[in-house]
């Protein structure tokens with residue numbers, strides 16, 4: 001064991017899975033046993049990043065401070081980015097933290113662990129596409145989502161100015177990837193652009209002057225989900241003016257266009273890349289088993305090839321019991337894995353023998369938001385095993401309840417309720433989209 005007698009569980013990454021685990025464990029075992037490390041100071045539920053990018057959700061109102069959560073939930077929070085792990089000494093190496101003015105806020109540190117849980121998530125995979133890293137924005141973090149939002153505001157103002165001199169001018173937004181992120185972003189942008197124009201951009205007609213193009217490599221959008229959902233989502237997007245192109249492989253990203261493998265060009269003043277994920281590259285250098293997208297390969301109990309290191313969520317390749325493929329990178333998976341690890345970690349804290357158990361994913365279906373009053377989804381009947389198609393406001397409300405469930409797991413019912421009511425009132429006093 002490290003410094004004190006308390007068995008230290010260190011969780012790296014306070015996202016959809018890691019934060020829920022830290023909160024649940026912290027409430028039971030306290031800050032001596034449970035430590036959470038994150039490279040950001042504040043938490044936001046990653047599936048809402050497309051709303052941050054569109055400006056319909058304000059990170060300064062929605063974000064939760066890890067320091068506050070640590071105090072409330074009984075874990076220790078360590079602010080810093082893990083860059084390496086000394087597995088023999090069981091120590092994490094953290095980079096120093098600098099302020100915006102480049103002053104050192106925290107020095108480089110070493111943190112000891114007895115049990116380590118890796119929950120560092122994933123980032124967009126550019127698949128080596130020329131120009132993608134330079135010209136496309138990926139919604140991997142709040143910083144990137146904010147960067148997109150500010151670029152969007154800038155482009156809208158520029159388009160409004162240019163319209164008076166060039167009546168045919170159009171603002172083109174290109175989205176690469178027709179998975180949940182790309183589809184949700186396209187729908188959110190439609191509404192956000194219309195709302196932004198409402199605040200003084202009088203020369204712009206969003207329906208005619210803003211063109212959103214969604215390019216997808218496979219033959220349908222939302223290809224991991226049932227065909228009925230793909231068809232419904234595509235129709236909803238096209239009815240509202242989004243151009244959806246399937247079976248298009250983007251071969252290059254240029255400053256003002258996307259170019260496909262046939263050489264066709266799609267104008268794009270702003271480009272978002274949402275076409276696949278990979279785990280952080282440094283995971284492949286830990287001496288643990290990893291796959292070709294750097295995910296840590298874990299067994300059914302979520303243990304890596306090092307018996308004291310576990311991994312969950314997007315950074316892990318975990319077996320899907322009953323299926324011949326690994327579990328998908330979804331918030332629902334990370335959430336359930338966090339719950340599953342509780343028993344194993346309790347045994348490790350108490351020094352008991354670790355019981356054999358295997359994670360079984362219960363697929364409750366998928367929901368995709370296609371605007372503020374619409375959604376599409378397929379819900380799995382837990383008992384019948386059949387799936388039902390849901391659409392419209394009901395699907396949108398169910399989608400919103402997923403975010404609420406995450407807050408409930410982290411904040412508990414009273415705080416979640418108070419926060420929800422508070423935000424409802426604050427919305428009344430704010431513009432429909434964040435304008436500054």
Ligand SMILES: Cc1cc2nc3c(=O)[nH]c(=O)nc-3n(C[C@H](O)[C@H](O)[C@H](O)COP(=O)(O)OP(=O)(O)OC[C@H]3O[C@@H](n4cnc5c(N)ncnc54)[C@H](O)[C@@H]3O)c2cc1C
Pocket residue numbers: 012013014015016017018037038039040045046047048049050080081082083119120121122139140180181184280312313314315329330331332333334367368
């Ligand atoms: C726009 C968007 C929409 C999505 N919509 C859906 C949806 O509708 N439904 C769904 O199921 N999934 C959705 N997803 C996917 C979902 O967000 C992820 O599957 C989920 O967040 C994974 O959870 P996680 O805990 O593995 O990682 P994350 O939630 O990504 O958290 C990882 C954490 O690790 C921290 N971290 C990373 N590296 C380090 C380091 N070196 N040191 C310290 N900390 C580190 C990060 O700061 C972050 O807090 C969406 C994703 C995006 C981007």
